[in-house]
Amino acid sequence: MKQFEGRVAVVTGAASGIGRELAIACAERGMKLVLADVDVEGLSAVTEAMPGGIAVRTKHCDVSGFEAVQDLADLAFGEFGNVHLLFNNAGVAALGPVWSATPEDWKWVLGVNLLGVANGIRSFVPRMIAGGEDGHIVNTSSGAGLTAVAGSGIYCASKHAVVALSECLLKDLEIAGSKLRVNVLCPSLVRTAIADSDRHRPAHLASTNPDSAPFDRRVRAGMAASDLSAAEVASMTMQAICDDDFYILPHPAVRLRVEERLRNIIGDHRHHKPDNLVTTTDGP
Numbered sequence: 001m002k003q004f005e006g007r008v009a010v011v012t013g014a015a016s017g018i019g020r021e022l023a024i025a026c027a028e029r030g031m032k033l034v035l036a037d038v039d040v041e042g043l044s045a046v047t048e049a050m051p052g053g054i055a056v057r058t059k060h061c062d063v064s065g066f067e068a069v070q071d072l073a074d075l076a077f078g079e080f081g082n083v084h085l086l087f088n089n090a091g092v093a094a095l096g097p098v099w100s101a102t103p104e105d106w107k108w109v110l111g112v113n114l115l116g117v118a119n120g121i122r123s124f125v126p127r128m129i130a131g132g133e134d135g136h137i138v139n140t141s142s143g144a145g146l147t148a149v150a151g152s153g154i155y156c157a158s159k160h161a162v163v164a165l166s167e168c169l170l171k172d173l174e175i176a177g178s179k180l181r182v183n184v185l186c187p188s189l190v191r192t193a194i195a196d197s198d199r200h201r202p203a204h205l206a207s208t209n210p211d212s213a214p215f216d217r218r219v220r221a222g223m224a225a226s227d228l229s230a231a232e233v234a235s236m237t238m239q240a241i242c243d244d245d246f247y248i249l250p251h252p253a254v255r256l257r258v259e260e261r262l263r264n265i266i267g268d269h270r271h272h273k274p275d276n277l278v279t280t281t282d283g284p
């Protein structure tokens, strides 16, 4: 998709970080916007940061709930008639060794990171197909969706699932003869508020895992050292939509780790490095 002006973008998790910058990047390209998040105050702040004259609607929406995402789709199609870019971006992280993860950790992270994307696809894609125009579904996964990261078992499981879902969605759309395309965004660490994602965690799914703390410190240190901003990741994402690049890997280091993982999977040990699958300096 190369034409953005006057078209419609929906961004989940738009109040902060990568979602905020995706929303601003779409506004700078003259798109109409529907922004969703559980952080309503954050959505107001993003709206104020938009260039003037942009049509923006905001909505409280917990993407883990199917009906809430259906309501979001009703708002978007009701207000603007069609949707051309759907960014299933909202995400959270819970850290710690796999065996320390609580049932609440699993429910929260899979609810937001995986069901949030599934709910977005189910609520928007049939109507986008029916609209008959071109467009993209852009799912935010992670470098952790293509590799393994110590202390991030639930997060990696959720993000690997988002990559798989995106790959299947692309095939399903091709078989259906749709004009819609798919991208999956897989960044390594970016300076955002994700290390504080507990800030909007529902009380009934509260964290009780004491083993997350050391990994939390490592993720924060890695983020502080990250050399790509959320705005740069958003800009690369918009370019990938233009170029129809399915996999978006803003960090070159992720490419190397993917290559090593695939060599291990297919049994090509010529370049095998035993420790390459475990990195504690990486994360969300």
Ligand SMILES: NC(=O)c1ccc[n+]([C@@H]2O[C@H](COP(=O)([O-])OP(=O)(O)OC[C@H]3O[C@@H](n4cnc5c(N)ncnc54)[C@H](O)[C@@H]3O)[C@@H](O)[C@H]2O)c1
Binding pocket: 012, 013, 014, 015, 016, 017, 018, 019, 036, 037, 038, 039, 042, 061, 062, 063, 064, 089, 090, 091, 092, 112, 140, 141, 142, 143, 186, 187, 188, 189, 190, 191, 192, 193, 194, 195, 196, 197, 200, 223, 230, 283, 284
């Ligand atoms: N920051 C990184 O290092 C990094 C790396 C790879 C992938 N990601 C992914 O990028 C996406 C955006 O995260 P970010 O880094 O910008 O973090 P962030 O915390 O700055 O932004 C995430 C946004 O999602 C919102 N959110 C949380 N739960 C929600 C829910 N149930 N429903 C709707 N909105 C909800 C938050 O309120 C927040 O505004 C996530 O999917 C994350 O997993 C981040």
